[in-house]
Amino acid sequence: MPLSGFLLVLAAAFCHATWNVCVKRISGGPELIWLFSLISVILYLPVALWIIVTEDPIFGPPQILFTAGSAVLHLGYFLLLQTGYRKGDLSLVYPIARATGPLLSTSFAVMFLGEHVTLQMAVAAAIIIGGVLMLSGGVKPGATKVPASLGFGLGAGALIGSYTAWDAYTVATLLVPPLLLDYASSVGRVVLLSPYAHRHKAKITMHWTHHRLAVITIAVFNPLAYILVLYALTFTPVSYVAPTREISVVLTVLAGSLLLGEGHLKHRLIWACVILAGTTLLVLG
Template sequence: MSFLALTLIVISAFMHATWNYLAKRSEGGYTFVWLYMVVSIVVYAPFAIGLFLWRDSQIGWLEMGFMAGSAIIHLAYSLLLQKGYKVGDLSLIYPICRGTGPLIVAIAAFFIYDEKLTTTGVIGIVLITFSIFIITGGMEAIKRNGTLVPLLYGLLIGVMIASYTLLDKGAVSVVMMQPLMLIYGSIIAQTVVLSPFVFRRWKDVRHEWRYHKKEVIGVGVLNQLAYILVLTAMTFTPVSHVAPVREMSILIGTIMGSHMLSEGFGPRRIAAAGAMVAGVIAVAVQ
């Protein structure tokens, strides 16, 4: 992996953990998702318009298809993530979903994009799986502490992460779409889909904006920027390398949840998250 790709992904990891921390602090739900998407549309409009005019980007049916597919998966991911944060801790949900995502990507990329999976990569996958088990406290803790539901949410969110990562990889490296154009089109589509539901609960929108304005703006800016950096790295780096390395945010998010949000099981989850980071790095350098 090149130094440029690594730099982009590390910066993205810090942004990603930060916006997830902000999302956990909000009251969540689809009104919050809709609000931060509207913020994203407004903030990134000048850049999207400028890129469209400067690069003379062609958006045909194929590109629109990728935008629509990305929008559907991203919307499912966003709504599941908000629900997951309502039923579980950030220091539990975040490592599980971010750890299982690259695991699935590394395996799927072997078949879809003909990317290699070496012995080092297999070791990394084992470390990731083991870390997830430790973070949840093992089977007894799952049964005793009601961790099963958050665990299932984390795994399902991880599937969504893998799905949009693999789809978007095809968009930027095979179809050669500009990352910003892909993301911007996806955001608009998601906002349109959510709007009819949000307009029926406008009181909730005003409440969310009044009490969580900072969180809405923070997520609206950082969420998209973090992913733009990742997609940019994907244009010249194998997805099976990018997806694991970006999960260095796992350790950051776990520390935020354990200390800044005063969630329990801090030392164990931080140690397990560290092992997970080792696992994803092993997958990255395979």
């Protein structure tokens, strides 16, 4: 794995962990997705226009089709994950989704993008995915709503795997600039969720009044985290990028222990080291 690709994914992991902590603190629904997506559209508009002017990207039917498909996949992921958090157990939905995603991403990359997985890469990916499950608590026997949690977790993981492979093809083969791809996804979320947002203005006002800084942080870091990943995908195989992204889970869980008072710091530090060992093995492959 190229060092530059690893550094991009590492920076993306930090951004991803940061905005996830903010989302957890706010505990919103589709109206929150609409709000931070709208702010993202406003904040990133100058950069998007600059890329259009300076790079003059080609947007034929294939590029338009795959860009629209990416927006739909990402919206589905956000909605499914938040529904899973409301109807299932967080301790099941999140680790299942994050462990399933890279596994499917790598599988799709091998099946459809012609990438090759070495034994070392497979072992490293298995260590990372297994470490993520153990770090996040795994499948706890005492957890409630197990079927719902499992279903939503697998569904969200399937969407993670799908949009990662889909977007990799879009930026690497169709040459859609990564920032424009993510920007179009934000625009798509705003348009598709506008009817819902119109009916829930009170919730939007509440989020903006009480959580303004957190909402702005999400609006900046949510696109930035994935834009960095997309740039890495332009020159780094999906089979490397997808498992390495799981460093964000380490940061998110540790932030929960240290910043949100969730405890279990010793247990989580041990499994964090296991995941970092797997990531190191992957990077050296």
